[in-house]
Amino acid sequence: MKGAKHTTFLTIGAIGIVFGDIGTSPLYALQSIFHLSGLSFTSADARGVVSLILWSMTLIVTIKYMSILMRINNNGEGGILALVGLVRQTKSSRKSLILFTLIGILGVSLFFGDGVITPAISVLSAVEGMTLVAPSAASFVIPVALAVLFVLFLVQSRGTGTLGKFFGPIMILWFVVSALGGLSQIIQAPEVLQALLPTTAIEFFLNHPLPSFLAMGAVILSITGAEALYADMGHFGKKPIRLGWLLVIFPALALTYLGQGALISTHPDSISSAYYLMFPDALHIPIIILATIATLIASQAVIAGAFSIIWQATRLNFLPRIQIVHTSRNEYGQVYIPLLNWLMFSIVVAIILGFGSSKNLAAMFGLAVSGTLFVDSIFLLIIMRKLWRSNYFKLALVAVFIMSLELVFISSGLSKILYGAWVALVMSAVTFILMSTWFKGQTIVRAERKKKEDLLEDFVKRIHAQKTPRVKGSAVYIGHHANRAPLALHAALSELHELHEKITVVTIKTTNTAHVPEAERTTIDNLGNDHDGISHLTIRFGFKDMPNIPRALELVKSDSPELYFDPYKSTYFTSTIEPVIVKNRKMALWRKRIFLLLSHNANSKSDYFKLPTEHTIEMTTFIEL
Incomplete structure (x- = not known):
């Protein structure tokens, strides 16, 4: 009934x-x-x-x-x-x-x-x-x-x-x-x-x-x-x-x-x-x-x-x-x-x-x-x-x-x-041009970003070999490729010459499914170096999920309490890509200009991922388009 x-x-x-x-x-x-x-x-x-x-x-x-x-x-x-x-x-x-x-x-x-x-x-x-x-x-x-x-x-x-x-x-x-x-x-x-x-x-x-x-x-x-x-x-x-x-x-x-x-x-x-x-x-x-x-x-x-x-x-x-x-x-x-x-x-x-x-x-x-x-x-x-x-x-x-x-x-x-049907066609055409240009531009940016990022395992080994100084606190680095050291991590090391004692590298994945259950939200990856304070976490969101990284990190507490840290008091590092237009055949010049305009007007990652603004540092990286 x-x-x-x-x-x-x-x-x-x-x-x-x-x-x-x-x-x-x-x-x-x-x-x-x-x-x-x-x-x-x-x-x-x-x-x-x-x-x-x-x-x-x-x-x-x-x-x-x-x-x-x-x-x-x-x-x-x-x-x-x-x-x-x-x-x-x-x-x-x-x-x-x-x-x-x-x-x-x-x-x-x-x-x-x-x-x-x-x-x-x-x-x-x-x-x-x-x-x-x-x-x-x-x-x-x-x-x-x-x-x-x-x-x-x-x-x-x-x-x-x-x-x-x-x-x-x-x-x-x-x-x-x-x-x-x-x-x-x-x-x-x-x-x-x-x-x-x-x-x-x-x-x-x-x-x-x-x-x-x-x-x-x-x-x-x-x-x-x-x-x-x-x-x-x-x-x-x-x-x-x-x-x-x-x-x-x-x-x-x-x-x-x-x-x-x-x-x-x-x-x-x-x-x-x-x-x-x-x-x-x-x-x-x-x-x-x-x-x-x-x-x-x-x-x-x-x-x-x-x-x-x-x-x-x-x-x-x-x-x-x-x-x-x-x-x-x-x-x-x-x-x-x-x-x-x-x-x-x-x-x-x-x-x-x-x-x-x-x-x-x-x-x-x-x-x-x-x-x-x-x-x-x-x-x-x-x-x-x-x-x-x-x-x-x-x-x-x-x-x-x-x-x-x-x-x-x-x-x-x-x-x-x-x-009058031309009006609807024009609106649809403009929308298609904007969306396809962004999709194409992001495909190029992802490929170029991947070239600049070392394997995370190699990056960790280099940190140990160089005996990089560690400071108190926890830091979260947002990445986009599994098993790769985010550009923000590279930039932080080259500019600050030190790292936090507890580092979590987070790879964000948007799945082709609408929703990802919380039980399947996070996966902890073994980097092969125990007790070094560096861990890698993959966070999955469906295309209808709101990507809230601090909330997702709280799920780690029940799964792996030894890796848990307060996600609202940690420092977050994100990489902001600044596209630079160069002459090549990857994309038409007029589309590159559209992509640049869209990129400059995109909302910040801290807002998008619901990161605490006062604890978030955005590192800029230039990538040729």
Whole structure:
């Protein structure tokens, strides 16, 4: 019984957090499809479009994500970076692993391009409903939307806190109301139920090939947020997300889209506000208020998702260290990134002012989404082949029924480049350039650093041979390569000419798994010289773990009390790399300059690793790039 209650609780939570984006798509999806495709508002066209939506949701969300991808997890975690971590664990060549990593970076870049647009189109489409009640208020739509979004981004630093527990009930109310509105229209035009048949979508596509193709670029709007369903698997578990989708979300969305199709069939002039016009005039104001709240919840989830994925990207060394604030003592994964928060807000403001309406925004939305879906499918094929050992017939099924549909989404989306899709592409391209440049630059720096670092065993022997003076106290040297003497240790010896009597050399490893249990966090390595006060420790963090070195060092007390020292009173030495641009063919000059800019603006290691600032010394080392 307890298990059932817990699953129910998690399902309600998932409905409030996970499904906001896809759940608020009916506010703008259908009108965008007709606007961008040039289809007429006939009963047959309405049924055909709704059928395209329903079967796209069936193939992509229900079959691909719910049935297949959710079987894949990285220590319980899902999402694009979890897939990157898994494929990097496969037995593949170095070139293949680099290619997989770049594909993953592309997926993250597309996800970010999509995530920035979502708050703009969601909130704007909800606020536009006020023109139904007061047509004269049209001039206030943009100011009101911007004010609402400003408050949303302003409160991000405080986290959702206790408000989060209300998201589930509010979104359930949203889905129930939407379903009832749709049902009321279906009753008046039951012939719209033909859209449930796959033959309706197929016949519609065959009879109207060009308009249907153009429509697919907007049909993708009905499945935005599909990646989020998978990415949040680690937070809620696959069972609650599956239950929420199959029992609540999918049926509610199906009724909503069918209801909108029925309304358009009987009242073609309702296309501009098909969602709101499903309801009686007397309910418009409360429905608009509910829609605004629902889009705020959806936007909140997207923003939080952007924070989370950028944080994970920094952990995997795809981005430089940036300031990250934890907004909850209980929920470890709730983070706030000030720089990203206000960058996203600035872009959202520019997008709304530049495009002016949700109808215009729809043209730029979707291409990044379909690209993200396709990247997930690429990783799905790799995992099916390399980890599951699936035969080529199963791979072909995925390629034919899922990836071919996603390619149609992408191709159709490309036709909207001149109408706004270029904005999402530019944002994704800039993100990809920054991330791939940092990844490439760090690869070069690591290789050059390794050349400068002696084997730790040889370094220790040299210390003994030189009889280096030792002073009281303990020191921790942060390294990046196992069995290598950190550059900070070299610098300290050459500049101070003495070492502490108790030295711990720490090698930090970020694993391809999301989390590392505390029992597996630290490993003590034998250097072959007993009782010399020098020990080597490997500390492992998953890409979703917050790297707190002092806390990790406290774990040594129970494992090896003879090596224990107070990590909060020790002196920490870290090496800061100062890249120097030289002429070579390792990387293009313009990318070197970008890497240098990113490096200079990276957060300090003491903040990143939670080192006590007053006890931390950073040693600078110059490395040619």
